Amino acid sequence: MKVKQIAxxxxxxxxxxxMLSASFAALAENKVLVDCDVDAANLYLLLRPSVVQKQEFxxxxxAWTDQSRCNRCGLCRxxxxxxxxxxxxxxxxTDCEGCGLCARVCPENAITMREIVSxxxxxxETRYGPFVHAxxxxxxxxxxxLVAVIRQAARExxxxxxxxxxxxxxPPGIGCPVIASLSGADxxxxxxxxxxxxxxxxKRVMALACHFGIPTGIVINxxxxxxxxxxxxESFAREHGAEVIGRIPFSPEVxxxxxxxxxxxxxxxNGVRTEIISIWEKLxxx
Amino acid sequence: MIISxxxxxxxxxxxTVAVNLALSVENAQLLDCDVEEPNAHIFLKPNFTKTVxxxxxxxxxxxxxxxxxxxxxxxxxxxxIAVIPKTDENPGRFLHFPELCHGCGxxxxxxPEKAIAYEDREIGTVEAGDAQGISFIHGRLEVGEVMSxxxxxxVRSYADSKGIVIIDAPPGTSCPMIASTKGSDFxxxxxxxxxxGLNDLTLAVEVVRKLGIPFGVIINRSDIxxxxxxxxxxxxxxxxxxxxxxxxxIAELYSCGISFVQEMNSYTKKFSELFQMxxxxxxx
Numbered sequence: 001m002k003v004k005q006i007a008x009x010x011x012x013x014x015x016x017x018x019m020l021s022a023s024f025a026a027l028a029e030n031k032v033l034v035d036c037d038v039d040a041a042n043l044y045l046l047l048r049p050s051v052v053q054k055q056e057f058x059x060x061x062x063a064w065t066d067q068s069r070c071n072r073c074g075l076c077r078x079x080x081x082x083x084x085x086x087x088x089x090x091x092x093x094t095d096c097e098g099c100g101l102c103a104r105v106c107p108e109n110a111i112t113m114r115e116i117v118s119x120x121x122x123x124x125e126t127r128y129g130p131f132v133h134a135x136x137x138x139x140x141x142x143x144x145x146l147v148a149v150i151r152q153a154a155r156e157x158x159x160x161x162x163x164x165x166x167x168x169x170x171p172p173g174i175g176c177p178v179i180a181s182l183s184g185a186d187x188x189x190x191x192x193x194x195x196x197x198x199x200x201x202x203k204r205v206m207a208l209a210c211h212f213g214i215p216t217g218i219v220i221n222x223x224x225x226x227x228x229x230x231x232x233x234e235s236f237a238r239e240h241g242a243e244v245i246g247r248i249p250f251s252p253e254v255x256x257x258x259x260x261x262x263x264x265x266x267x268x269x270n271g272v273r274t275e276i277i278s279i280w281e282k283l284x285x286x
Numbered sequence: 287m288i289i290s291x292x293x294x295x296x297x298x299x300x301x302t303v304a305v306n307l308a309l310s311v312e313n314a315q316l317l318d319c320d321v322e323e324p325n326a327h328i329f330l331k332p333n334f335t336k337t338v339x340x341x342x343x344x345x346x347x348x349x350x351x352x353x354x355x356x357x358x359x360x361x362x363x364x365x366x367i368a369v370i371p372k373t374d375e376n377p378g379r380f381l382h383f384p385e386l387c388h389g390c391g392x393x394x395x396x397x398p399e400k401a402i403a404y405e406d407r408e409i410g411t412v413e414a415g416d417a418q419g420i421s422f423i424h425g426r427l428e429v430g431e432v433m434s435x436x437x438x439x440x441v442r443s444y445a446d447s448k449g450i451v452i453i454d455a456p457p458g459t460s461c462p463m464i465a466s467t468k469g470s471d472f473x474x475x476x477x478x479x480x481x482x483g484l485n486d487l488t489l490a491v492e493v494v495r496k497l498g499i500p501f502g503v504i505i506n507r508s509d510i511x512x513x514x515x516x517x518x519x520x521x522x523x524x525x526x527x528x529x530x531x532x533x534x535x536i537a538e539l540y541s542c543g544i545s546f547v548q549e550m551n552s553y554t555k556k557f558s559e560l561f562q563m564x565x566x567x568x569x570x
Contacts, residue, residue, distance in 0.1 A: 011323050013296010013457040018482065039460040040294050040486040061363065081391050094464055094497065099390030100363045113363075138492040141461040144432065172296040172457050173322035176432045195541035197301065197325040204323060207429045226541035255510045258480045 003158045005166045006283065007036075007185040009209070011201030013172035015191045016221040019254060020276065021169035022046035023265035025128040027280045031165035033126070034154040035133040036147045036181040038119065043169045046263050049124030049131050057134065057149060059118030059142035060098040063091045069110035076102035076111060094139050118142055121150050123157065130157050144176035151181070174208045182209060187286060188216045189245070194229035202233070206242065216242050217286070219279060223247035246279035248272055288451040289564055290470040292494070294486030296457035298476045299506035299530070302540060304454035305329045306547045307474075308420050310557035311450055316417075318424035319466035320456040321410060321437045327424055328543040332417035340425065340440045341406035342389045342433075347380035351401035354378040358393035358402060367393055385432050410437045414444065421446075438465040459489045467494065471568045473501040474527065479511035484518060491524065500567060502527040504560075525567075528560050 008017045008024075018035075021043055025033050035043035063084070065076075070089050077085040080102055084095035091102070091111075103111040118140035124131045132154045134146050154166050170181040182188060188209045192202040202218070209216045218237050223230045230247070237244045249271045257267035265276040291304040301318075305326050308316040318326040345358070345367070356369040358380070366386035372378030384407055394402040410427040425441040427434050434456070442465070445451045455466035467473050473494045477487040487503065494501045503519055508529035519526050530536070539546050547554045 014298060039458040040489060042482045042485055045481045045485060079391070079395060081389060094468065097388050097390065098363055099388060099392055101390050101392040101395065104361060104392065104396060136460055138459070138489070139464055139496045143460045174429060175322045175427060175434045175462065179432055196328045196543040200325060200328060201323040204429055211430045225537055229541055252510065255480055258482060259512050261481060
């Protein structure tokens, strides 16, 4: 059985990806959830997981200088393209990308490459089903690689436990972790808002999904905040053969749901709830 | 003086704060380092006078010199090079995967035949211009490109730290956020009073502490959630520089790409006071 993967993305941050992902978690059956926003993960705050399994994420290597062996020749500083070798020939750990060139050019073998733990990831149980999530280490990079690791874990769980669906809560932006969250997905739900920034960023992330050949459905969150902009999103969708699959009204109830730690579709008793249910029904038909 | 505006969580109001702050001080320079999704230009409508393509070096092997020895593949820590050895059936080949390449230069430097030369691959553009008295620079990452830090660093290279530089950083707490905020004299962390805002604020606080940047917090839509962000800041001794209550008018102005200091006089004063406060903190 092929597992279907739906990624929730937005381009712009703060448009409602996580509240929608959590709401889908509450509505969908037989699924695995995965939070791919690994450097600012929030989905756990609504799904309240109990961690079953915890693993270190070894994101790569970083250089380290043994000062007692260093002869201060400067070859490492000359070779490093990332300006990570400091004046005293120690290595700036946030600038080091782990290419290892410094260690290779050092005539004294004073530089070693050390494997670093750049985060951790978890397999959890929630009342909505299994959930894979992660926490990138402070000031660590390689978020795309961590996304790939947890998506692989989610696919394995889906296979083992015969789950038909993986719901991916994606990060903002269009770069490395977004591409890692999108690759191989069957459908991208693009959450936007009727602001000029929201529209600008939606267009870029739609172009990204298109670049990878992934079909999209647009959700306009807080659609009633600016009617004109909502119309312009709708006409953009029409012109580009994309479908607007939902229009969620602005409501202070959504913030209240988040403060309570409950998916909005379960907490809200207004148009937010009915609209999210209708979006989910449309998604099931696709 | 470099003031960066970051947040952890997206959509909390980084661009709003950066743009309004830049409009409230004289002769500011604004660098929009959110190269994946740049938005500040929507509010400032700059007149771009300069567009510069930004490239990263990618290796190409000179077939005449390359012996397919495979050293380049061995030294590439990013698995961006594959060398297919020569056999009776196959002439062999040097393969390069640009999306994995970090441009470290190891392959070229360590090739025994000096067979590798670097070509430029465009990953985005930097645009510069003037907007309402602000010297404005931003970067736009090409759609489909993976690595934003080289472009962010290029945008940062335009900073004239003798003057007042305001940096609009991307969301998150990993490489792009670090490349944008590193080396700034002060960082404003913009958050909202919800569990999401608090969670991501605590992560961003850990990052700026690790980077050794003095910082303070702005609580946007300060009345939509609970009091836990304020309590956290009190507990951690983090100054709350400004609280901006939710106001439908601000949200509507934002939706149309209008900076609210230009429409709401009460905020013009608040943002110039904010700047004075930050300047004193930097001097102290």
